[in-house]
Amino acid sequence: MADPHDAPAAAAAPAAASARPAALLGWRLLALLYDLFPALALWMLAGSLFVGAFTITGHTTHENIAPFSTWQWALWACCWVLTGLYATWSWRRGGQTLGMRPWRIAVTGDDAQAQAPSLGSLWVRYAVATVSLCGGGLGFWWALIDRDRLTWHDRASGTRMIRRPRR
Numbered sequence: 001m002a003d004p005h006d007a008p009a010a011a012a013a014p015a016a017a018s019a020r021p022a023a024l025l026g027w028r029l030l031a032l033l034y035d036l037f038p039a040l041a042l043w044m045l046a047g048s049l050f051v052g053a054f055t056i057t058g059h060t061t062h063e064n065i066a067p068f069s070t071w072q073w074a075l076w077a078c079c080w081v082l083t084g085l086y087a088t089w090s091w092r093r094g095g096q097t098l099g100m101r102p103w104r105i106a107v108t109g110d111d112a113q114a115q116a117p118s119l120g121s122l123w124v125r126y127a128v129a130t131v132s133l134c135g136g137g138l139g140f141w142w143a144l145i146d147r148d149r150l151t152w153h154d155r156a157s158g159t160r161m162i163r164r165p166r167r
Helices: 006-019 025-056 070-094 119-134 138-144 152-157
Strands: 105-109 159-163
Touching (some): 025 070, 025 138, 070 119, 119 138, 119 152, 119 159, 152 159
16 A cells, blocks of 8 residues: 555656746747757768768769769768767757757756756657658647647657746
C-alpha cells in the first residue's frame, strides 16, 4: 500500500516541469531564423573546402560538383553534421545557440530539476527537428495544439525550450 505522504512529493515533480512553460512557437521560429546565419557561414566554409578538394582531385576549375553526385551527397551530410555540432555544442554549453540568446530562450531537460540534457538526447532533438523541418515544419506546428506547447523534438528527446526571465 502506498504511503499517503508520498503523494504530494510525487505530484510536485510534474507540476514543477509544467511550471516552466515551453517557449512559444514564435520565439522558436525567430531563433531559428537567427541561427540560419551561423549555419550559412558553416555551410559556406564546408562548400569552399569541398570545391577545393574537388578541384585537387583532377577536375577543372570551371567544373561544378554535379547535383546528386557522391560529392554533393557528402557535402550535404557534412553540412548537416556541422550544423548539428554547432547546435548540440551550444545547447550543451549553456542551453542556447546564438539565435536563442536575444529571445532569452534555452533548451533544458524536461525533468523537475531542469538539468542539462545529455549529449545523446540533444542529438535526438537535432535529428527529429531535421525530420520535422523536412516535413514542412509539421513537428514545430505541433506545438500549437500540444497541451504543454512542446514540439516533436521536445517530446522525442525529453527536453523542452523555455523562456528565461529578464535580468
